[in-house]
Amino acid sequence: MEPLLDLRGVRRRHGRGAAAVTALDALTLGFGAGTFTAVMGPSGSGKSTLLQCAAGLDKPDAGTITLDGVELTTLSETELTLLRRDRIGFVFQSFNLLPSLTAEQNVALPLRLGGRRPGRRQVRDMLAAVGLAERGGHRPAQLSGGQQQRIAIARALITRPAVLFADEPTGALDSSTGRGVLDLMRDMVDRHGQTIVMVTHDPVAASRADRVVFLVDGRVAADHPAMPAPAVADLMTGLESAPAVR
Numbered sequence: 611m612e613p614l615l616d617l618r619g620v621r622r623r624h625g626r627g628a629a630a631v632t633a634l635d636a637l638t639l640g641f642g643a644g645t646f647t648a649v650m651g652p653s654g655s656g657k658s659t660l661l662q663c664a665a666g667l668d669k670p671d672a673g674t675i676t677l678d679g680v681e682l683t684t685l686s687e688t689e690l691t692l693l694r695r696d697r698i699g700f701v702f703q704s705f706n707l708l709p710s711l712t713a714e715q716n717v718a719l720p721l722r723l724g725g726r727r728p729g730r731r732q733v734r735d736m737l738a739a740v741g742l743a744e745r746g747g748h749r750p751a752q753l754s755g756g757q758q759q760r761i762a763i764a765r766a767l768i769t770r771p772a773v774l775f776a777d778e779p780t781g782a783l784d785s786s787t788g789r790g791v792l793d794l795m796r797d798m799v800d801r802h803g804q805t806i807v808m809v810t811h812d813p814v815a816a817s818r819a820d821r822v823v824f825l826v827d828g829r830v831a832a833d834h835p836a837m838p839a840p841a842v843a844d845l846m847t848g849l850e851s852a853p854a855v856r
């Protein structure tokens with residue numbers, strides 16, 4: 611079966627001339643529909659660049675990225691903007707909610723931006739799905755970090771995107787709150803068939819995924835089915851201490 615999201619031979623260099631850095635080095639990776647993948651790797655290994663390129667926020671210098679049959683590199687800026695708005699969800703370590711809007715208004719925002727009038731029911735159902743049915747009227751400052759991240763996830767999923775990208779979604783949370791956010795993402799995959807690609811440095815977070823991919827120097831250094839956290843930690847230590855092969 612074709613992967614839902616398919617990166618082939620993706621290269622991305624940042625900067626120019628002698629100062630140029632290869633962030634992705636002919637990276638080839640496919641992500642199946644309804645799967646939860648953790649992307650790990652040392653600092654500077656290309657994880658954020660991978661997410662940015664796959665989400666159509668950055669353009670590769672070479673290679674192809676196909677999302678649900680659409681090749682991103684062939685799209686115009688306008689088409690890419692629409693694809694990002696309708697087919698892609700993104701959550702960040704820092705939640706990025708709008709402080710002046712209520713939880714309900716934050717969740718409804720992607721629909722409004724798309725020119726759609728959000729149904730109250732749709733927004734309420736989404737809030738209920740992330741366990742915050744009672745908090746729709748609260749502003750971000752009135753919510754805990756974990757609750758804010760749940761609202762950010764609800765906002766990312768309200769358009770029913772093909773893929774949810776999460777860049778260190780538990781990085782700003784204590785471990786028990788982080789566990790709640792991971793339970794929510796796991797549930798979205800298991801019950802709703804959501805496809806999730808999550809960058810994380812945390813072996814416990816990675817152990818909740820169906821697959822753990824390690825990048826080193828912009829390439830796939832290891833690609834494993836679900837692993838327990840201690841095994842993830844051992845693999846990380848091994849890869850991060852190994853000399854780079856060039």
Ligand SMILES: Nc1ncnc2c1ncn2[C@@H]1O[C@H](COP(=O)(O)OP(=O)(O)OP(=O)(O)O)[C@@H](O)[C@H]1O
Nearest residue numbers: 624625631632633652653654655656657658659660
């Ligand atoms: N805008 C940019 N200009 C120049 N170099 C960049 C830029 N963005 C990323 N890089 C470089 O590209 C490489 C990959 O960066 P990237 O942010 O993708 O790594 P990462 O694995 O996400 O790192 P971290 O875990 O520290 O967030 C690094 O060497 C980084 O310094």
